């Protein structure tokens with residue numbers, strides 16, 4: 001279980017995270033949505049210690065994340081962000097294996113297995129990232145994040161740079177992997193429709209606070225409160241306009 005207890009984080013005059021308490025059960029698929037600057041990335045990055053709280057605590061299975069060296073913590077937490085972050089001079093194979101290599105663990109057939117997992121042909125292993133499409137690169141980034149078999153996966157706008165068709169396909173793959181590998185997944189997204197269609201719990205952030213914590217069904221039923229309703233207006237309006245076109 002991931003728990004945040006009264007967490008605050010300020011940058012100068014800006015309060016990025018304002019007294020957030022939260023628990024996330026093992027196996028949950030949680031989406032974090034909210035306007036730009038509402039604190040989503042900061043909250044996510046506190047879990048793998050890319051950011052530290054000014055006050056309050058972040059624990060995983062009851063253990064404070066600061067109790068161990070950050071690199072050891074991060075072996076248990078896969079992290080994928082928008083600009084894939086692959087090492088450009090390394091092959092796909094070396095990129096996927098980097099976590100294992102740094103930990104001194106055997107690589108074996110892990111690269112091939114991970115490529116199978118994200119449904120990429122095994123022969124991309126010898127290419128460098130610049131010889132892949134954007135969607136393929138993002139799949140490699142996901143494969144790299146999962147290569148050390150972490151129980152937790154953090155995704156920060158990981159699908160944001162993809163075209164809509166690839167985005168939908170990769171999102172579907174993520175939902176599938178989440179269930180198959182028994183992951184606890186946190187997905188930061190600007191896209192409310194993506195949150196509703198992938199997660200089982202949606203947290204809505206506004207000015208550093210969590211202002212709604214609801215299931216997709218509750219949000220669709222209009223039970224998320226005013227900020228959530230503002231974000232719901234976009235997919236609702238699009239669905240209405242598409243339905244009108246079909247009439």
Ligand SMILES: Nc1ncnc2c1ncn2[C@@H]1O[C@H](COP(=O)(O)OP(=O)(O)OP(=O)(O)O)[C@@H](O)[C@H]1O
Nearest residue numbers: 011014015016034035036037038039040041042043
């Ligand atoms: N390193 C930093 N230095 C100064 N201010 C920062 C820093 N990181 C974040 N902030 C500020 O903290 C607030 C929350 O930022 P954060 O990136 O968490 O928001 P977000 O909801 O993820 O936004 P976006 O959707 O645009 O990525 C913003 O006002 C941002 O400008």
